[in-house]
Amino acid sequence: MQIQSSKLEKAVVLKVSGRMDAENAHQFQAVCEQWIGKGEKHILAELSDLQYVSSMGLSSFMSVAKALQPKSGSLILCHLHGLPRQVFELTRLIDVFPVFDTTEAAIASLP
Amino acid sequence: MTSLTLPAHVNALEDVCAFVRKGAEQAALPPGEIDKLNLVMEELFMNVARHAYAPERGDIEVAFAAEAPGKLRVEISDAGREFNPLVAGPPDFNLSLAERPLGGMGIFLVKEMTGALRYAREDGRNRLSFVFPA
Numbered sequence: 001m002q003i004q005s006s007k008l009e010k011a012v013v014l015k016v017s018g019r020m021d022a023e024n025a026h027q028f029q030a031v032c033e034q035w036i037g038k039g040e041k042h043i044l045a046e047l048s049d050l051q052y053v054s055s056m057g058l059s060s061f062m063s064v065a066k067a068l069q070p071k072s073g074s075l076i077l078c079h080l081h082g083l084p085r086q087v088f089e090l091t092r093l094i095d096v097f098p099v100f101d102t103t104e105a106a107i108a109s110l111p
Numbered sequence: 112m113t114s115l116t117l118p119a120h121v122n123a124l125e126d127v128c129a130f131v132r133k134g135a136e137q138a139a140l141p142p143g144e145i146d147k148l149n150l151v152m153e154e155l156f157m158n159v160a161r162h163a164y165a166p167e168r169g170d171i172e173v174a175f176a177a178e179a180p181g182k183l184r185v186e187i188s189d190a191g192r193e194f195n196p197l198v199a200g201p202p203d204f205n206l207s208l209a210e211r212p213l214g215g216m217g218i219f220l221v222k223e224m225t226g227a228l229r230y231a232r233e234d235g236r237n238r239l240s241f242v243f244p245a
Contacts, residue, residue, distance in 0.1 A: 022121055022157045052146050054153045055217035062213055069209060083146050090223050091216050096208040 003031050010110045011042035011076075013103065017049035020057035028057070032064040032075070041073030044106050048079035053087055065097060074098055076106045112186065114174035119160045119189060127156050127173055131185060134175030138183040140244070148183070148243050151224050154217035155187050155196075155239060163191025163237065178242060186240040194237055195230045197222070 001018040012035045020028060032043055043064065053061075065075040076098045080088060088094040100106035115130045117123040128149045135145050152173075159171050174186045196218045202211065222228060225241035232238070 021153055022124060052149070054150050054157075055214075055220060056153075056157070058216050059213040062208070062211065065208055083150070087150070087220060090220060091202065092204040095204075096211070 001027065003028060005031065005035070008044075008107065011044045011107065012040050013044045013046055015046040015049070019052040020050065020060070021052065021054045022056040025054070025056040025060040029060040029063055033067070036064075036067055036071075036073075041068065041071055042076065042110055043068065043073075044076045044078060044103060046078050046103055047084060048081070050084050051082065053084040055087075057084075058087065058091060058093060061097070062093070076100060076109070078103045078106050112174040112176040112184075114172055116170050116172045119156070119163060119169055119171040119191070121157065121160055123171075124153060124156055124160075127171075128152050130173060131175060131183075134177065134183050134185065137175075138177035139180050140183060141181070144244055147224055151221050151241070151243060152185070154221050158196050158217065159187065159189045159191065159237070162194050162196075163189045181244075183243050184240065185243060186238060188236045188238045190236050193232050195232070196239075197228065197230045 001016065001020050001024045004015040006013045014031060016028060035043060061075060068074055078100050080099055117126055131148060131152050132145060135148055156171065163169060169189060169191055172188045176184045178184045199215060199218055201219050202215050224245060225243055226245035228241040230239050
């Protein structure tokens with residue numbers, strides 16, 4: 001799994017590529033926690049190149065979203081597709097995260 | 112069945128998944144199903160790694176057989192404490208994000224993605240078997 005961060009005015013974009021599994025899901029959480037520690041409220045996960053996510057990955061996404069919620073922030077998912085999308089749909093987590101087809105639409109939704 | 116015994120530790124996860132991929136090839140599973148099988152194996156393997164032996168360590172045996180073209184039977188067994196992961200109910204989908212627990216989704220995904228999923232405690236071993244795809 002690779003994670004590339006880009007800081008925008010209203011959010012930080014994390015482009016997550018590859019496979020998020022039990023061995024590396026904590027890395028995504030650690031990167032998010034660093035940005036939250038710097039005061040970021042909105043994290044936009046760009047997932048067009050994410051091929052695989054297991055339940056450990058889901059837990060990491062949930063942990064980050066739970067940490068942002070009391071700060072009136074959010075973890076936004078973009079370009080969720082393939083097996084990762086199927087996993088979010090089966091667990092109905094797709095209903096509790098903001099999900100957008102494009103990063104532009106996600107950014108436009110921010111306050 | 113073709114079998115492999117490995118330490119029940121996260122470091123062996125990649126080897127377990129690579130081993131079962133050989134079974135997927137033998138059973139001629141469609142390429143699109145391989146990642147889903149990988150997910151099932153990760154969830155079941157990590158379940159054993161976390162619960163069966165902790166805080167001690169132990170081994171896990173994984174075995175597969177091509178049942179028919181496009182169908183793979185997999186068995187996973189360990190000699191850890193008795194633990195049936197299948198008794199857990201599904202996650203409560205009505206809870207808000209703040210209320211939803213972080214765990215419990217792995218076995219739910221396994222139940223959704225496999226067929227003939229069975230647990231048995233035999234000869235001091237936990238034995239889980241399933242057919243993939245469902």
